[in-house]
Amino acid sequence: MNKLMDWILRAFRAFDWPLLLILVIFCILGMTVMHSAVGDTDWRFASQARNFLLAFFVMWAVAMIPPSRIMKFAIPFYVIGVAMLVAVLLVGITNKGATRWLNIGITVIQPSEMMKIIVPLMLAWYFDKHRSELRILDFLIAAVLLLVPFSLIIRQPDLGTGLLVLSTGFFIIYFAGLSFKLIAPVFVLGVAAILLILHYEPVLCSPDFDWVVLHEYQKHRVCTLLDPGSDPLGKGFHTIQGMIAIGSGGLYGKGYMLGTQTHLDFIPERTTDFIFAVFAEEFGLYGGVMLLLLYTLLLARGFLITVRARTQFGRLLAGAMTMMLFMYVFVNMGMVMGILPVVGVPLPFMSYGGTALVTLGFACGLLMSISNYVPTRKSSESGE
The missing domain is CATH 1.20.1310 (5 helical Cullin repeat like)
Incomplete structure (x- = not known):
């Protein structure tokens, strides 16, 4: 009985409670928006609820494993x-x-x-x-x-x-x-390459021009980003409809489950990659700002765990997991708003998808494990 109580106490201590609270809010918000986005595909709503439940148990299980043990699985x-x-x-x-x-x-x-x-x-x-x-x-x-x-x-x-x-x-x-x-020259070259692409866009995006390093569909994604109107019913359709939905939401939004772009099936992939367009249409600019603030709280907690990590391994891994969350948000919102190519990156805790949610749950479990880890004298001496 004592062993069972000790296990239960250890299980609850594994949580980083501020991080868990933020994730619970995301779960409620994500399921709320998903209910509006699914339309006639009600099975996705129930499936997403199961995905969240699975991601929670994965997060909990990982959070209970100390970083010193997680290190052994790296190779x-x-x-x-x-x-x-x-x-x-x-x-x-x-x-x-x-x-x-x-x-x-x-x-x-x-x-x-x-x-x-x-x-x-x-x-x-x-x-x-x-x-x-x-x-x-x-x-x-x-x-x-x-x-x-x-x-x-x-x-x-x-x-x-x-x-x-x-x-x-x-x-x-x-x-x-x-x-x-060492990073600065690469950054300068990247900016120069973007400026050259913008300047020579008519030549680079002509049908006969071969980019060599990119597949044809990847070339089309970049070209339709530069000019979505060049193929409004094809490659540019996703970007155009996403921007229309966001713009039609205005300041306050059209109201929950009242988004016309969503419910008239104009928004492509509305339950996955373009769910932010659904959210922005229904909750408007103010809703989008509140969502960004919620993501900011998530990232801030991740960075706080990073700076408080007690080992080099913990600091590096926590920083990487936090930046991964940032990249998810930046790339998804960027492609929906038409400032980045459409590359199929989900919005964390909002988009439908079991694999992505489990991956995010695993990442948050690592953050919790690092947050609660206190090295023992033995592990400190061995460098773990």
């Missing part, structure tokens, strides 16, 4: 993850021109989603093990560890997930001590 998880990405390219399931899924017998999984957690976990472990004396070689090895899964994901092709994995891994490398002097 096996990374090796298995890369092996599954290779298997996807060889024997993966193809759907709508993309080969991203793997049949493992009992279910079908998308290994690239797992790499959003596995890659930061591996990099955090690597830099923690070499924290006493970081050299340029260590950063080069870390770059290879990052670029291997990134290149495999891009080949599927899955640009959205690939960019999330790349950015999250980059943040780990930066937090580990990468000099800003």
Whole structure:
């Protein structure tokens, strides 16, 4: 009986209560908006409720595992993850021109989603093990560890997930001590490339011009971002309808379940990638600002956990998980508002999807584990 009580107390202590409160609010808000977005597909509402429940138990289970134990899974998880990405390219399931899924017998999984957690976990472990004396070689090895899964994901092709994995891994490398002097030239080159694309857009977006490094559909996404009106009923349809829905919401919105763009089926993928358009149409600018404030609270709690982490591994991993959440929000809202290409990135805790919610639950579980971890003398002496 005493052991049971001790387990129950330990289970409840695993929660980071401020973070849990924010997530509960997101759950209520997400299910409320989903009820309006599903329309006639009521099965998605019930399915999303199950997804939230599964994500909660995944989060709880991960939160109960101390970071010192989580570290031990970094290498096996990374090796298995890369092996599954290779298997996807060889024997993966193809759907709508993309080969991203793997049949493992009992279910079908998308290994690239797992790499959003596995890659930061591996990099955090690597830099923690070499924290006493970081050299340029260590950063080069870390770059290879990052670029291997990134290149495999891009080949599927899955640009959205690939960019999330790349950015999250980059943040780990930066937090580990990468000099800003090395980043600045890359940033300048990136800005210069964007300006050149804007200047030469008519030539670059002509049908006969081959971008070489991008697939044809990826080229079309960039070109329709620059000029959605060039293909209003095709590649530009998503962007145009998203912007119309957001604009029609005005300051106060049309009211809950009163969005015409939503319920007349003008908004594409309204339960997944474009659910922010549904929210903005019904709750308006003020509702969008409140949603951004809620995400800001989530990120602020993540950064607070990061700075309070008691180990190098915890700081790096918590920072990466928080920045991953930021990238989710930034990329999704950016593509819905027409300032970024449509790349298929869900809005955290709002968009429909089991895999994405479980991944987010796992990330929040890691944050809770790091938040509550107090190293013992033995673990401190061993460097964990």
